[in-house]
Amino acid sequence: MEFLRPTSLAEALDAKSAQPDAVPIAGGTDVMVELNFDHRRPAALLDLTRVGELAEWTVTPSGTRLGAGVTYARIIAELGDRLPGLAMASRTVGSPQIRNRGTVGGNLGASSPAGDTHPVLLATDATVEVASVRGTREIPIGKFYRGVKRNALEPDELITAIHLPAGTGPQQFSKVGTRNAMVIAVCSFGLALHPEGNRVGAGIGSAGPTPIRAVEAERFAAEELSWESPKPLTDSVARRFGELVAAAATPIDDVRGTAAYRRHALSVLARRTLTWAWKDYARCA
Numbered sequence: 001m002e003f004l005r006p007t008s009l010a011e012a013l014d015a016k017s018a019q020p021d022a023v024p025i026a027g028g029t030d031v032m033v034e035l036n037f038d039h040r041r042p043a044a045l046l047d048l049t050r051v052g053e054l055a056e057w058t059v060t061p062s063g064t065r066l067g068a069g070v071t072y073a074r075i076i077a078e079l080g081d082r083l084p085g086l087a088m089a090s091r092t093v094g095s096p097q098i099r100n101r102g103t104v105g106g107n108l109g110a111s112s113p114a115g116d117t118h119p120v121l122l123a124t125d126a127t128v129e130v131a132s133v134r135g136t137r138e139i140p141i142g143k144f145y146r147g148v149k150r151n152a153l154e155p156d157e158l159i160t161a162i163h164l165p166a167g168t169g170p171q172q173f174s175k176v177g178t179r180n181a182m183v184i185a186v187c188s189f190g191l192a193l194h195p196e197g198n199r200v201g202a203g204i205g206s207a208g209p210t211p212i213r214a215v216e217a218e219r220f221a222a223e224e225l226s227w228e229s230p231k232p233l234t235d236s237v238a239r240r241f242g243e244l245v246a247a248a249a250t251p252i253d254d255v256r257g258t259a260a261y262r263r264h265a266l267s268v269l270a271r272r273t274l275t276w277a278w279k280d281y282a283r284c285a
């Protein structure tokens with residue numbers, strides 16, 4: 001197996017263009033598992049760990065540009081205040097070892113519906129920046145996921161960064177698993193309040209072939225919440241929001257849980273996270 005080791009983004013894009021079947025490897029926490037189990041035997045690996053451009057994050061006029069190779073440990077340590085929802089999701093990923101290696105670019109590259117960053121990226125209106133020798137393009141997160149472990153990347157493209165708009169309201173992430181740590185989500189949920197537009201973002205994980213945006217639930221909550229002079233959230237609004245989130249999911253029965261359990265758990269996660277986020281918003285409004 002060839003092991004390509006570019007030291008700049010330009011070199012990495014040249015290598016991907018010359019060998020589109022080369023498999024990128026960032027933290028390796030998904031790729032190495034696949035190699036170890038012989039699920040994949042690529043002709044070449046494209047090591048991205050020496051590409052400094054991918055490991056940077058910067059503040060932009062509209063928010064944060066997060067390099068695809070920034071690890072979960074760094075998001076938690078450096079970006080908890082700017083990207084609270086993503087930091088919450090990052091804290092639930094794997095173990096300290098996995099968080100030291102694993103990256104959001106890798107989570108997107110793998111595109112598993114169970115990946116923990118996806119619900120938050122959907123709820124916060126993230127954009128995925130991808131590049132090739134042909135140029136750079138930005139893909140709205142809702143158009144990135146194309147099926148189970150499939151995404152909108154062309155064979156010669158790499159994920160270079162994730163753009164996250166500056167959050168103006170509280171964000172939440174919640175995950176159900178069979179235990180508290182080192183667990184693949186049975187289902188998960190990300191929520192963001194966007195008071196600048198009186199909007200709510202709601203993303204569902206591990207309950208469908210791709211991560212899903214709960215559009216009806218978002219609309220319902222945006223209309224029902226008293227943005228200008230916040231009143232306590234009523235039980236009926238919280239419950240209806242939970243029901244609409246559960247209705248947006250398309251889960252299956254599998255070894256981790258039944259479809260019915262996932263729908264029920266999602267309605268609970270949605271209700272709780274909306275209650276927590278709204279309390280935070282009302283306190284600061």
Ligand SMILES: Cc1cc2nc3c(=O)[nH]c(=O)nc-3n(C[C@H](O)[C@H](O)[C@H](O)COP(=O)(O)OP(=O)(O)OC[C@H]3O[C@@H](n4cnc5c(N)ncnc54)[C@H](O)[C@@H]3O)c2cc1C
Nearest residue numbers: 026027028029030031093094103106107109110115116159
């Ligand atoms: C023990 C264990 C526990 C885990 N727990 C969790 C968990 O709790 N939650 C969770 O979401 N995940 C979990 N994972 C899965 C994994 O850690 C995450 O998906 C992680 O984000 C992968 O990042 P990485 O940098 O290691 O990716 P890699 O393994 O390097 O790559 C993953 C995929 O993305 C592609 N890729 C990587 N970077 C790029 C790029 N810049 N451009 C294009 N393609 C790219 C690779 O080719 C590959 O297909 C766990 C894995 C292990 C082994």
